[in-house]
Amino acid sequence: MNKFKNFLLISIVLVFFLETISFTIYKLNLLEISHKPKLYMSKNFVPNNEWWTEENEWGAWHTKNAKTIQKKSCFNVTYESNEIGARDKSFLSNNKNDIILIGDSFAEGYGVNYTNTSQKYIEDINNFNVLNFGVSLNFGPVQYSIIYNKLASKYKHNKLLIYFLPANDFGENDYNNWSGSKRYRPYYKKINDNLYETFIPNDAIINYSSNTKKIKKIFKDYFWSSALFINLNYQYKIYRSQKKNKLNKFSAYFDAPLNQQQAAIYFLNKIIDNTRADVFLVSIPRIQDFQKLSEGYSLDDVYWNIYFKNKSSQNNNFIFIDLIKYPPNNLHEIFLTCDGHWSPKGNYWAARIISNFLNK
Numbered sequence: 361m362n363k364f365k366n367f368l369l370i371s372i373v374l375v376f377f378l379e380t381i382s383f384t385i386y387k388l389n390l391l392e393i394s395h396k397p398k399l400y401m402s403k404n405f406v407p408n409n410e411w412w413t414e415e416n417e418w419g420a421w422h423t424k425n426a427k428t429i430q431k432k433s434c435f436n437v438t439y440e441s442n443e444i445g446a447r448d449k450s451f452l453s454n455n456k457n458d459i460i461l462i463g464d465s466f467a468e469g470y471g472v473n474y475t476n477t478s479q480k481y482i483e484d485i486n487n488f489n490v491l492n493f494g495v496s497l498n499f500g501p502v503q504y505s506i507i508y509n510k511l512a513s514k515y516k517h518n519k520l521l522i523y524f525l526p527a528n529d530f531g532e533n534d535y536n537n538w539s540g541s542k543r544y545r546p547y548y549k550k551i552n553d554n555l556y557e558t559f560i561p562n563d564a565i566i567n568y569s570s571n572t573k574k575i576k577k578i579f580k581d582y583f584w585s586s587a588l589f590i591n592l593n594y595q596y597k598i599y600r601s602q603k604k605n606k607l608n609k610f611s612a613y614f615d616a617p618l619n620q621q622q623a624a625i626y627f628l629n630k631i632i633d634n635t636r637a638d639v640f641l642v643s644i645p646r647i648q649d650f651q652k653l654s655e656g657y658s659l660d661d662v663y664w665n666i667y668f669k670n671k672s673s674q675n676n677n678f679i680f681i682d683l684i685k686y687p688p689n690n691l692h693e694i695f696l697t698c699d700g701h702w703s704p705k706g707n708y709w710a711a712r713i714i715s716n717f718l719n720k
Contacts, residue, residue, distance in 0.1 A: 394432070397581055410426075414568065418511075425443060434698035446492055460513075461490050462504050462507060465496035471699050479492045482718070491517065501623075504522060504627065504631060520631070533623070613645055614649070643665075
């Protein structure tokens with residue numbers, strides 16, 4: 361009994377010591393990812409993994425009327441959702457001249473506060489109202505098509521912005537990349553050259569979390585020391601990614617498999633060809649894409665790029681805006697230093713280019 365008491369006492373002291381150290385590290389901002397346990401959050405805020413959800417037929421979305429804070433070494437931002445779960449102000453005031461924006465984390469404005477999103481810059485530059493349906497959490501063309509058809513298209517608008525990220529979007533809804541995953545999200549199945557079907561796997565679970573993740577969530581919700589393990593895991597992922605990138609200079613802008621390009625085109629066309637709004641497809645390059653272009657690779661050899669350039673030249677209601685053609689003076693300034701998403705300068709850079717086309 362005495363041994364058990366001693367063990368219990370030592371354990372309590374160690375936990376108290378570790379929690380104190382972890383809290384001090386959090387206050388001093390010494391970690392790449394700053395994590396505050398749910399236990400200590402304001403009642404108006406929820407953890408990141410409760411703000412992003414996967415329970416709709418298009419997969420990822422946000423909890424309605426909720427706030428969360430995300431803090432890394434190069435940004436400290438607040439995300440807030442409206443009455444339908446969009447990262448935006450209320451949609452209760454809506455008119456026929458509004459613009460719909462759909463896309464993934466770049467459209468959502470990941471890593472920047474609302475005032476520094478490309479959406480808000482577009483509004484400020486043009487005096488337009490943009491309704492933002494962008495969302496993070498592995499969102500791709502199949503989901504763009506579904507969220508537009510099932511939700512966004514219900515709102516009045518005369519222009520539609522689609523943010524397309526080749527780095528992720530070609531593979532996001534290819535089930536071969538996700539086989540075995542129980543996440544609640546849609547994928548495509550090719551029937552023939554002119555037809556694809558979408559499906560959510562039968563064993564997918566709404567807001568899926570494995571038993572291991574459930575245990576980790578309890579740890580993250582109640583203990584400051586969870587931040588130490590979150591950062592160790594994050595650094596390990598960076599190490600693996602850097603090791604992989606050294607061996608593989610893959611750029612989806614130029615190197616995506618043809619079958620994935622064709623599938624993405626199919627689902628983007630489901631939107632473009634079935635709306636009365638003017639459509640602006642904005643392709644978003646990452647650093648490796650700019651680098652490959654500077655090395656002499658030609659967009660004239662890229663199937664998807666040629667396709668949308670031709671479609672744009674033949675269709676008065678469709679414009680293809682290829683941002684890789686507008687490199688900034690300092691490429692690294694447009695991306696967050698600790699993350700691959702746009703910085704405030706990057707969001708403004710994109711908004712100015714897009715605005716030029718909106719006003720033509």
